[in-house]
Each structure stands twice: as C-alpha cells, then as structure tokens.
Amino acid sequence: MDVEIARTLDGALAYLASRPDAEPIAGGTDLMVEMNFGRHRPKAVVAIDRIDELRELLVAHGRVRMSAGVTYARMLREEIGSPAMRQAARTVGSPQIRNAGTIGGNLGTCSPAGDTLPVLAALDASVVLRSASGDRRVPFTQYMTGPKKTIRRHDELVVAVEWNDAGDAQVFMKAGTRNAMVIAVASLALVVDGRRSRVGIALGSSGPTIIRATEAERFGEGLMDETGWGRRRVPSDAALAELGSRVAAAARPIDDVRGTAAYRRHVLSVMARRAFARAVLLA
Amino acid sequence: MKLSLRLNGADRTADVAPHESLLTALRERFVLPGSKNACDQGECGSCSVLLDGELVCSCLVLAAAAEGREVRTAEGLTPDGGLHPVQRAFVEAGAVQCGFCTPGLIVAADALLRAEPEPTVAEIREALAGNICRCTGYGRIVDAVQRASKGIYE
Structure with a gap:
C-alpha cells in the first residue's frame, strides 16, 4: 500500500x-x-x-x-x-x-x-x-x-x-442501547423553519438511505399553518400522534442485530412526536 | 517505510508497515506497550494517546500518516517518567483493578482535566465514555479524576 x-x-x-x-x-x-x-x-x-x-x-x-x-x-x-x-x-x-x-x-x-x-x-x-x-x-x-x-x-x-440557516427550532434524536459509543437503532432530525414556512423531517437507520418523511413534513406544515408559525403552541396529542404515524409509515426498516423493523417504526413515531413538540417551543 | 515523529518529547524513527496503525507502531516498533490493544476499532479507548495534543484512539491512526506529528502516550505524561498526578490519584482512589484499561483512562482523564480543571461528575462520565473498564463500576475511576482535579491543573 x-x-x-x-x-x-x-x-x-x-x-x-x-x-x-x-x-x-x-x-x-x-x-x-x-x-x-x-x-x-x-x-x-x-x-x-x-x-x-x-x-x-x-x-x-x-x-x-x-x-x-x-x-x-x-x-x-x-x-x-x-x-x-x-x-x-x-x-x-x-x-x-x-x-x-x-x-x-x-x-x-x-x-x-x-x-x-x-x-x-x-x-x-x-x-x-x-x-x-x-x-x-x-x-x-x-x-x-x-x-x-x-x-x-x-x-x-x-x-x-x-x-x-434554518433557525433554532431543530431537534436531533437517536435511539440506541446506551448514550455513548452507540450506532443508532433509529434516528430522526426535525427542522421547523419559520422563515421559509417549511418542516423538514429525515430518518436514519430506517431504510437503505436516509429517508425524508415528506407526508409527515406536509402534515407538520399544515399544523404550523393552523397554530401559527413562531407562536410556540404545541399541537394536540391527536395531531402529534398522526404526525408520528406518518413518520413511521415513511420508514423502510429491516430486522437486524440492532433492532426489529417493528421497534424501529415504534421508536420513530415516539421520537417524531417528541421532536415536533420540542421544536415548536424553540421557534 | 520510515516513520519519524515526536514521541513523548523525543524525535524517534522506526520502520513501519504501510497499513499498520499507530497503536501497532507504538507497541511493536517503539516498544511502548502502555497503549493497550483490545478492540482495534475505536470502541474501548485502551489505546488512547494524544496526537498533536488531541485525545484519539491510536488504533484508528494510520502510522504512516502520523509522519512528523507529536504523540504522547501514557508512558510520557511526566517528563521524568515519575507518577503523573492523575496516575497517583488512580492509585490512591483504588481505581485500578486488572489495570488493562488504566493507561487509556489516565490519558483521557489528563486530556479532560487540561480542558476543564474542575469537571462535574456528569462531565467526567461523558469525557470518559469512550474508555471501557470491564472490572470496576467506574465509581472509583470517577473518584480518582475528581481527586486529581483538586488543585492540580490550575
């Protein structure tokens, strides 16, 4: 060499x-x-x-x-x-x-x-x-x-x-077996960009590539249109649950040594709900 | 191929294989076995050294690419080869069991304390998260770092 x-x-x-x-x-x-x-x-x-x-x-x-x-x-x-x-x-x-x-x-x-x-x-x-x-x-x-x-x-x-620069309303979440030294079982990045009236949601360890959850993004933008961009109002639990299920539906996970496809979909929906609620408060 | 670097304060040269890691070079060519080889994939921290002052896993550094750079290993933390304050704190706190992970932990603790002389327990745990000990419960290791932090790095 x-x-x-x-x-x-x-x-x-x-x-x-x-x-x-x-x-x-x-x-x-x-x-x-x-x-x-x-x-x-x-x-x-x-x-x-x-x-x-x-x-x-x-x-x-x-x-x-x-x-x-x-x-x-x-x-x-x-x-x-x-x-x-x-x-x-x-x-x-x-x-x-x-x-x-x-x-x-x-x-x-x-x-x-x-x-x-x-x-x-x-x-x-x-x-x-x-x-x-x-x-x-x-x-x-x-x-x-x-x-x-x-x-x-x-x-x-x-x-x-x-x-x-998409502002402060951004969250990254990663699920793994411990905090340090861990490869993501699933991960999620969520951006609520008030200036561009845009929501970006992307999933890691959830398919062959990084996946953009475009249906969930449009749904999130609709929620922001309703509640008002930058008004820091967390949507209803029902709305967050719908966002979570759209994120889970966008994933294309597999069963492997780090986790099952079913667990990945579950953890993605939970992370999406939490990330959106958290990001809205940061806007 | 020839590798020349600044190692523990001295200019050193050795023959290395082109594909070998700095860890292999340190242990086999420069006969500095303090940096341990456990995982060979950056997971355990036992091979931690300072490369141009930054804490890295020497198993993930291509030896040939370290040409001309400055490396400090556990053996070279004190200029005279005596006990470094972090080493003494590990002894006093009983933070050593089998001892395999200890050199890497001491290099990592030294790097932490130079950046943050009075770390909190949470900061110590995050800073040492890349150094795995399979004997102890980390409690005494954290105690040792706190002990070393008191008054030594100001």
Missing part, C-alpha cells in the same frame, strides 16, 4: 486522478477499522487531514458552509448554524472518535446510521464535490443512493456541505 500525505487540496485531487486505486483517509475512524480487521486494504491511501482548505467553517448571511475536514469535536465547540447538527455531533462515538472523525467522513462512508446525515437531509443541505476537473453541488438526498453508496466518483472528494 502506498501512503501519500497531501498538503493541498489540488495535490490530493491530482493524486486521486492519477491513482484510480487510491482512497482518501481523514480521521480514520471508518477506514482503519476495515484495515485493522483485514476486511479491506486499499492499494493506496491519500491522507487529507492536513489540508487547511478542508478545515474552513463559514457561517454568514444565513448560509453555512462546513468543509469536509471539520471534526465532530469542532461542531460542539464552534458556531455551526444548526442546533440539530450540534446535537447529532454530540452523539457520535466518544471524545476520541469526535476528535478524529469528520463530516466528510460521515458523507464519504454514507452509512444509513451516519449520525449527521438525517440532519443534512432535514436541512435540505447540498454536498460539494470536487475533482481535478471542477466542482459539482448535489442535494444530499441525491448524493446518497444506498447503504454506503453515493454518486461520488473515485477521483472526487467531498470538500464541503452547505445549508441555509
């Missing part, structure tokens, strides 16, 4: 262009596990954790641009323009993992259990990909095509992710 330490983004992209068998490594929290267990050993890796350009974080004029090398630990320390993203970051692994792991790694691996991914989907975020031949900007929901499958070509790097 060849190891290239990239100092610049252009250098990393040139290396990837010249070596179709090379893979990027940043925090190592996914790729090193594969390598330590002999499940996967690339012919070459390019270390991208020293590239200054990938560490930039811009929050200005209602817009957020988070470069791929921003770690979960930084999301907890710095202004990142999304309370739900901060909550999701805090549930990732442990301090050790949060110091190493990056948003770009979550997007690169693109597991349905990736903790930041439901937040990106609920925020309608875009993924910025770059190769030696230029940039392209893709909505997250088009970027992810299956479990650990994305439209990224091997010569491209995820360089950043971008979203509109």
Whole structure:
C-alpha cells in the first residue's frame, strides 16, 4: 500500500486522478477499522487531514458552509448554524472518535446510521464535490443512493456541505442501547423553519438511505399553518400522534442485530412526536 | 517505510508497515506497550494517546500518516517518567483493578482535566465514555479524576 500525505487540496485531487486505486483517509475512524480487521486494504491511501482548505467553517448571511475536514469535536465547540447538527455531533462515538472523525467522513462512508446525515437531509443541505476537473453541488438526498453508496466518483472528494440557516427550532434524536459509543437503532432530525414556512423531517437507520418523511413534513406544515408559525403552541396529542404515524409509515426498516423493523417504526413515531413538540417551543 | 515523529518529547524513527496503525507502531516498533490493544476499532479507548495534543484512539491512526506529528502516550505524561498526578490519584482512589484499561483512562482523564480543571461528575462520565473498564463500576475511576482535579491543573 502506498501512503501519500497531501498538503493541498489540488495535490490530493491530482493524486486521486492519477491513482484510480487510491482512497482518501481523514480521521480514520471508518477506514482503519476495515484495515485493522483485514476486511479491506486499499492499494493506496491519500491522507487529507492536513489540508487547511478542508478545515474552513463559514457561517454568514444565513448560509453555512462546513468543509469536509471539520471534526465532530469542532461542531460542539464552534458556531455551526444548526442546533440539530450540534446535537447529532454530540452523539457520535466518544471524545476520541469526535476528535478524529469528520463530516466528510460521515458523507464519504454514507452509512444509513451516519449520525449527521438525517440532519443534512432535514436541512435540505447540498454536498460539494470536487475533482481535478471542477466542482459539482448535489442535494444530499441525491448524493446518497444506498447503504454506503453515493454518486461520488473515485477521483472526487467531498470538500464541503452547505445549508441555509434554518433557525433554532431543530431537534436531533437517536435511539440506541446506551448514550455513548452507540450506532443508532433509529434516528430522526426535525427542522421547523419559520422563515421559509417549511418542516423538514429525515430518518436514519430506517431504510437503505436516509429517508425524508415528506407526508409527515406536509402534515407538520399544515399544523404550523393552523397554530401559527413562531407562536410556540404545541399541537394536540391527536395531531402529534398522526404526525408520528406518518413518520413511521415513511420508514423502510429491516430486522437486524440492532433492532426489529417493528421497534424501529415504534421508536420513530415516539421520537417524531417528541421532536415536533420540542421544536415548536424553540421557534 | 520510515516513520519519524515526536514521541513523548523525543524525535524517534522506526520502520513501519504501510497499513499498520499507530497503536501497532507504538507497541511493536517503539516498544511502548502502555497503549493497550483490545478492540482495534475505536470502541474501548485502551489505546488512547494524544496526537498533536488531541485525545484519539491510536488504533484508528494510520502510522504512516502520523509522519512528523507529536504523540504522547501514557508512558510520557511526566517528563521524568515519575507518577503523573492523575496516575497517583488512580492509585490512591483504588481505581485500578486488572489495570488493562488504566493507561487509556489516565490519558483521557489528563486530556479532560487540561480542558476543564474542575469537571462535574456528569462531565467526567461523558469525557470518559469512550474508555471501557470491564472490572470496576467506574465509581472509583470517577473518584480518582475528581481527586486529581483538586488543585492540580490550575
């Protein structure tokens, strides 16, 4: 295996262009596990954790641009323009993992259990990909095509992710067997964006990709239209239950070692009710 | 391939395999067995080290990619090799049973106390959540960190 330490983004992209068998490594929290267990050993890796350009974080004029090398630990320390993203970051692994792991790694691996991914989907975020031949900007929901499958070509790097500041009414929830060091059994991100009269709801560990619960989103927007955006009035229990069942219906869960499909649907409906009630009070 | 880094305050060089982790390099090439190997997947924290001052699992760091960086292990917490205040607190609080997880916990506790000299119990538990002990109930470990926090890191 060849190891290239990239100092610049252009250098990393040139290396990837010249070596179709090379893979990027940043925090190592996914790729090193594969390598330590002999499940996967690339012919070459390019270390991208020293590239200054990938560490930039811009929050200005209602817009957020988070470069791929921003770690979960930084999301907890710095202004990142999304309370739900901060909550999701805090549930990732442990301090050790949060110091190493990056948003770009979550997007690169693109597991349905990736903790930041439901937040990106609920925020309608875009993924910025770059190769030696230029940039392209893709909505997250088009970027992810299956479990650990994305439209990224091997010569491209995820360089950043971008979203509109959607205000404070955002909640991330994750169900697991303990609080720390846990892969989500199911997770949910919910955004009530009063300025755009928009509700975004996305589900993790609930199907082959992150799933947008669009029926539930429209129902939530209808509830907000009735009670008034920004009026901080929690809808009736019946309305919240209906929202929860629409979220559960949107999921496409399976039975696996972490939980059953039935449990996942149940926990999603509970999380949706609680998240909506909580978010409305934050608006 | 050659790996040169700043290790516990000294410039060190060794031959490493391209695919091997920093943990393997520390234990096998630099003969520093204080960083333990239990899970090899970042779940247990026994291999915790400071990489450029940040707490990480050394099993998840590609050794070759640590070229030129600064690494501090449990062996190097004090310049003279004597007992670090956190180590002494672990001894005094009886926070050690089999001892396997202890070096990782001590490196993690040191990282916590440098960032937050007087952590609450909740902060201690969250900061040590990536370090798994299979012998004790964590109570004495938390006691030890509180003991170490008193007056040492100001």
